Amino acid sequence: DTEVTQTPKHLVMGMTNKKSLKCEQHMGHRAMYWYKQKAKKPPELMFVYSYEKLSINESVPSRFSPECPNSSLLNLHLHALQPEDSALYLCASSQRGGGPHTGELFFGEGSRLTVL
Amino acid sequence: KNEVEQSPQNLTAQEGEFITINCSYSVGISALHWLQQHPGGGIVSLFMLSSGKKKHGRLIATINIQEKHSSLHITASHPRDSAVYICAVTSNTGNQFYFGTGTSLTVIP
Numbered sequence: 010d011t012e013v014t015q016t017p018k019h020l021v022m023g024m025t026n027k028k029s030l031k032c033e034q035h036m037g038h039r040a041m042y043w044y045k046q047k048a049k050k051p052p053e054l055m056f057v058y059s060y061e062k063l064s065i066n067e068s069v070p071s072r073f074s075p076e077c078p079n080s081s082l083l084n085l086h087l088h089a090l091q092p093e094d095s096a097l098y099l100c101a102s103s104q105r106g107g108g109p110h111t112g113e114l115f116f117g118e119g120s121r122l123t124v125l
Numbered sequence: 126k127n128e129v130e131q132s133p134q135n136l137t138a139q140e141g142e143f144i145t146i147n148c149s150y151s152v153g154i155s156a157l158h159w160l161q162q163h164p165g166g167g168i169v170s171l172f173m174l175s176s177g178k179k180k181h182g183r184l185i186a187t188i189n190i191q192e193k194h195s196s197l198h199i200t201a202s203h204p205r206d207s208a209v210y211i212c213a214v215t216s217n218t219g220n221q222f223y224f225g226t227g228t229s230l231t232v233i234p
Contacts, residue, residue, distance in 0.1 A: 015167075051226055052224060
């Protein structure tokens with residue numbers, strides 16, 4: 010199994026809603042990532058979890074709250090988002106090595122978020 | 126200045142043509158990645174390489190570490206190859222992953 014599974018594929022939410030994005034992998038990878046991608050732009054790193062601990066937070070606003078309940082799961086909790094947060098949110102994983110990005114990155118299909 | 130530069134930004138080819146996408150980088154790396162993204166979709170890792178050349182089907186990736194340059198070649202291109210191809214590098218500290226801005230490829234039947 011070389012898949013990273015993300016749910017939901019599409020999400021529409023209002024600015025007062027609370028929702029969550031989920032990501033799952035069963036490759037035994039110990040590093041997991043959240044990226045945000047706007048149209049026609051490369052992905053931007055948001056968070057890195059290494060061995061279930063948050064190791065990198067790229068100054069992401071607190072309305073995005075990551076959670077790593079175990080080594081296979083990664084959540085992104087969303088609250089009080091703004092329309093400019095509408096984007097494709099990509100989860101990725103890799104085997105932990107000398108650094109959090111060591112090794113091949115495996116990406117999910119992404120969750121397309123629209124904030125109204 | 127981006128750590129990873131790709132060229133061309135956009136590329137249109139006729140089906141069957143040989144395609145080359147170029148990538149140059151300015152940082153020390155432990156690996157270079159070629160990624161594919163179809164419109165609105167997730168990202169698929171095509172290659173990860175640190176030296177030499179790799180081949181998978183109609184795709185070939187090469188890297189020249191001394192010149193800090195990599196190329197992705199597609200032989201006998203097909204409309205299903207239409208996608209954005211992204212070059213990315215892992216820094217040699219392993220702490221950074223830099224993306225290029227991507228090359229949008231359209232293959233016309």
